[in-house]
Amino acid sequence: MSDKRYDIAIVGGGVAGMTAAIYASRANLSVCLLEREVCGGLANWTYVIENYPSYPSINGLELMMKIKEHVLANTVDVVEVDEVVGMELEGPLKRITTSESAYEAKAVVLCTGREPVRLSLPVEWENIHYCSVCDGAAYKDKDVLVVGGGNSAFDESLYLVGLGVRSITIIEALDACIAHQKTQQLARETGRISVMASTKLASLKPFGKSAEVALVNTKTSESTTKMVNGVFVFIGQKPNTKILSDVVELDGNGYIVASADMETNIDGVYAAGDVVSKRYRQITTAMADGTIAALSAEKYLRRQ
């Protein structure tokens, strides 16, 4: 396995990583972008994006493919479906090992993003899903449970209604759903989506292609049961920093601690996007992070 050498290695091909790649390449630096799946990150999973300036409404995967085309129009080596398995980031030359190869770079930008939180139940059932676009079509004329009351849960529920799902029950553990009011209103107007706040999924008993779910009211402890054909889970995200825990400084929730210039605690190592410890996580803020990280890395390399 021979190492490939670059000025900058970007780990993670979400919108932050892709933006950093564009800026780094335009600074005439050699750049590789390493992505364990395909470029786009979590935005790929968003059916409709309506807060990205210049596109009033666009599918997430479609928008990310447009940004990837922009990356490829620059001189960037994009490596997809190759997972980073090790990193040595101290010292002037950083080393990154993937499942297929090894890379050396003078600077690294960490854009590993976040991933969906999985349902924590002591039972396996093949009809538990995390992507309505991928798995929703099988539930036409069937009944599903959606776990989570945020924007993703409501957006994906509306998509399921469009596929012809007969009924959708959204449960949210908090006292009220946090999705945009406009989206909640749209969901209620379909007549096929019902919402249960202060409700948790206590258990799930599969019976082949359907399952009995027990729903518990968190205030009254009252329990009800329901038969559903599938469960879709949208209960938030957690940072992809498992491999970074002994590499860079993380906050108490596992996010990377970075300065305003996106510097981590290691010289020549920067972070950008959802994986950074911060308040707001949007496509636009990820782009800003990626821009700043690439410019800071370029400045660092000029000083070397």
Add this chain to the structure above:
Amino acid sequence: MNSSMTILEEETMDAFIADKDCMVLFYKKICPHCKVLSTVLVKCKEAAPKLFYAGVDSEAQPALMERFGVERVPTLLAFKDGQLRAKKTGLMNPRETMDFFSKA
């Protein structure tokens, strides 16, 4: 999916699988897992150039979905000598995909 993939329809499916060992990916255009598995197949093709592979747009070809019992995407079908040998729904990495095909 990816530009080098042969896209099959009801009329072209049988002729494609009839005389070759191949993998056929049932996908949806806006499905991220499908995009990943499509990229995995490109890597498989690089590693095994003699391998044939193709895609079926699940939304455009409901009859093929029903014929091969595909309910969700991405689903990968392995054909050998024109016969369906194996079917798997969900993500696989390149090594797992080649294992899936060789054991089919």
